[in-house]
Ligand code: SF4
């Protein structure tokens with residue numbers, strides 16, 4: 001775990017308060033998307049296909065602070081689009097830090113060298129740099145040559161200036177455990193605090209659909225990575241049980257309210273990955289009016305392949321709170337990389353299909369499946 005003790009204690013205290021207060025649905029990380037405009041056009045991006053008048057919109061400083069206050073989560077992740085394009089971003093970051101929230105400013109780093117002096121190192125601020133692999137892999141992933149070198153230069157600069165820096169890596173088709181291991185080795189050598197890794201979510205709106213890893217391939221890839229990781233000292237910014245879930249050893253349902261999203265349209269139902277499910281006008285309305293049961297990998301075909309941390313990290317943390325010994329042992333031993341994986345539940349839509357009598361011209365018929 002790469003997260004500093006101070007932050008772990010702050011988040012742990014927040015979780016304890018929710019538990020003692022009997023709160024059933026509480027947020028852990030606010031996903032604040034104050035703009036969709038980006039200076040890259042990655043093949044797997046589900047955020048940048050909006051028309052120009054949407055891409056030109058920004059959430060104001062006041063709207064961002066209102067979202068942070070309404071939500072109350074102890075951590076705020078600012079993805080985008082590219083947040084460094086937003087002219088008020090230094091002020092927004094200062095406002096969140098003043099509220100003693102931990103900010104993860106997620107950037108592709110192309111503008112970081114130019115803008116870095118707009119920010120001050122703080123235990124509350126982390127630059128989370130988008131890096132999907134080593135040079136060839138990353139430049140292919142972001143569809144532009146030279147981006148890897150500029151991101152690495154920016155990481156070195158930010159580390160040298162005393163900022164907290166992590167890398168966030170999304171895995172796509174064609175990855176091998178060896179490639180990912182080599183990348184994580186390199187990232188650690190850069191002196192970053194930690195890395196997040198997750199399989200790319202198959203956005204319906206992404207320019208390319210053939211790049212996403214699916215189902216058992218994802219779990220086998222993670223098992224391969226973690227097998228190599230047993231002899232390495234990688235700092236992964238995930239709970240031990242989420243990593244175990246990625247390796248196919250936990251059967252979790254997602255907890256999308258754990259990472260609620262506020263963007264230029266409002267509070268997004270149910271999570272930042274599904275863009276067409278509607279918006280709420282307040283955080284409370286999001287909690288009260290979202291049909292949460294409709295979502296999750298066995299409840300909704302749109303969620304079928306999802307293993308994203310915005311849905312399942314909060315589930316893993318909840319499991320950790322209920323089974324601390326299991327979490328501790330998993331943390332000590334690392335995720336299980338051999339043996340059978342947990343069986344996946346039959347998806348709800350497949351069960352409904354099985355229960356619905358088939359008809360031919362209105363006459364019920366028996367179908368051999
Ligand atoms: S850097 Fe991020 S927001 Fe920009 S195009 Fe790539 S994935 Fe999308």
Ligand code: SF4
Nearest residue numbers: 254271295303306311
């Ligand atoms: S499984 Fe959860 S986190 Fe993933 S897309 Fe569905 S609702 Fe969102």
